[in-house]
Amino acid sequence: MELPSGRQLVLRYGEQRAVVTEVGAGLRAYAVAGVEVVDGFAEDEMCSGARGQLLLPWPNRVSDGRWEWQGRTLQLPLTEVAKSTAIHGLTRWLTWDVLTEDPASIRLGCRLPAQPGWPFRLRLQACYVLDDAGLTVSVSAVNEGITAAPFAAGAHPYLSAGGGLVDDCTLHLPARTWLPADARGIPVEALPVAGTERDFRAPRAIGSLVLDEAFTDLVPDAGLVTVALTRPDGTTASLWAGVGFDHLQVFSGDTLPNERRRRGLAVEPMTAPPNALQSGQGLRVLQPGESFDLTWGLRLS
Numbered sequence: 001m002e003l004p005s006g007r008q009l010v011l012r013y014g015e016q017r018a019v020v021t022e023v024g025a026g027l028r029a030y031a032v033a034g035v036e037v038v039d040g041f042a043e044d045e046m047c048s049g050a051r052g053q054l055l056l057p058w059p060n061r062v063s064d065g066r067w068e069w070q071g072r073t074l075q076l077p078l079t080e081v082a083k084s085t086a087i088h089g090l091t092r093w094l095t096w097d098v099l100t101e102d103p104a105s106i107r108l109g110c111r112l113p114a115q116p117g118w119p120f121r122l123r124l125q126a127c128y129v130l131d132d133a134g135l136t137v138s139v140s141a142v143n144e145g146i147t148a149a150p151f152a153a154g155a156h157p158y159l160s161a162g163g164g165l166v167d168d169c170t171l172h173l174p175a176r177t178w179l180p181a182d183a184r185g186i187p188v189e190a191l192p193v194a195g196t197e198r199d200f201r202a203p204r205a206i207g208s209l210v211l212d213e214a215f216t217d218l219v220p221d222a223g224l225v226t227v228a229l230t231r232p233d234g235t236t237a238s239l240w241a242g243v244g245f246d247h248l249q250v251f252s253g254d255t256l257p258n259e260r261r262r263r264g265l266a267v268e269p270m271t272a273p274p275n276a277l278q279s280g281q282g283l284r285v286l287q288p289g290e291s292f293d294l295t296w297g298l299r300l301s
Contacts, residue, residue: 004023004046004047005021005022005023005026005045005046005047006021006023006095008021008022008028008043009106009108011103011104011105011128011130012103012104012130013104014132015032015034016030016130016135017029017030017031018031018128018130020106020108021047021052022096022108023047023092023093023094024047024054024091024092025054025091025110025126026051026052026053026054026092027128027135027155028040028041028047028051030157030298032134035162035235035300036160036162037160037237037299037300038052038157038158038159038160038237038264038298039051039158039159039161039260039263040052040158047092048257048260049158049256049260049266050092050156050266051157052156052157052158053088053155053156054089054139054154054155054156055088055089055092055154055156055268055270056089056091056092056112056122056124056141056153056154057090057091057112057118057122057124057149057150057151057152057153058088058151058152058153058154058272058276058277059088059089059152059154059268059270059271059272059274060088060154060185060249060268060273061080061083061085061086061087061184061186062076062085062086062275062276062277063085063184063186063275063278064078064084065077065078065079065084065085065086065117066278067277067278074117074118075116075117076117076118076277083183083184083185085184085185085186086117088154088156090112090115091110091112091124094110096108096110096126097110099125104129104131105128106127106128107125107127108126109123109124109125110123110124110125111124111144112124114145120143120145120149121143121144121145121149122141122142122143122144122145122149122286123141123142124139124140124141125138125139126138126139127139133299134297134298134299134300135297135299136295136296136297137298138293138294138295139153139293140292140293140294141153141286141291141292142289142290143288143289143291144288144289145288146288148286148287148288149285149286150277150283150284150285150286151271151283151285151286151292152270152271152272152277152282153244153271153294154268154269154270155268155269155296156266156268157239157298158264158266158267159237159238159239159264159266159298160237160263161229161231161263161264161265162231162232162233162235164231164232164263165262165263166206166229166253166262166263166264166265167207167208168205169206169230169231169232170203170204170205170206171200171203171204171206171227171229171230171265172201172202172226172227173201173215173227173248174218174221174225174226175193175200175216175217175218175219175248176192176194176217176218176219177190177191177192177193177215177216177217178190178198178213178214178215178216179191179213179214179216179273179274181212181214181274185212185274187214187273187274198211198213203230206252206265209252210254211250211251211265212249212250212251212252213250214247214248214249214273215247215248215250216246216247216273218241218245218246218248223242224240224241225241225248226238226240226241227240227250227267229265235300236300237298237299237300238298238299238300238301239267239269239296240297240298241296242294242296244271244292244293244294245269245270245294247269247270247272247273247282248267248268248270249266249270249274250265250266251266252266253265253266269296270282271284271294
């Protein structure tokens, strides 16, 4: 009998422990000295709310699943039927192969074939490493096809509120612009955060604010964009994103089931905004044989 998310690939380094799943190469759990950094899910559960999943070859939503590429109209399966969108890519429910592993790191791979709505071939890899800096996640994509292929990437960890609610946490989000969205989660404009309740450039409490939007014009520190969620006890769970991640989706979990609602803050590093396959914004075009590499990570302080 197999678990819903397949093999549970456990990494350990000092007081750190992470669990990566065979299905989707997602992050199911990450803790330091028994303190949860992410709000994950149990090993006997199927992943819900995209918890810890990698979002490839596009993050977030595509309106009506329909998009244009080089004069062709393409139709993706509507994986979020209620909102008539194609959401979070094509690899999060696939079984990934373990390529290399040791006690503190693991590398997984997946070959994404051409298919209706996505006529491209990609070779994808994800590497998780625990060390003194925390957890580092590296993702790479190679165009194995014979034509140019669009590409965007994201990830969907939830920073844990430490057993309480995100309402009681302080958020630091270094973004100058936010993208208000319609009822389906599709951005309608770009606005400055200055003077709004979405301005978290200086750390402040989340309170009852409902968040489910993308942010951009990110301000890096030493080359990295870092989002920090500080709990009432002073413990801080942070996500950092490297070069190429120009957008962050932030979701306070209000539509999740009651037992998970607002228990973690999804902080989703993305290389492109929602609906990028339609708008073309932020898309990377990979020529045959070309690769694209990205890095992000988590830590507790």
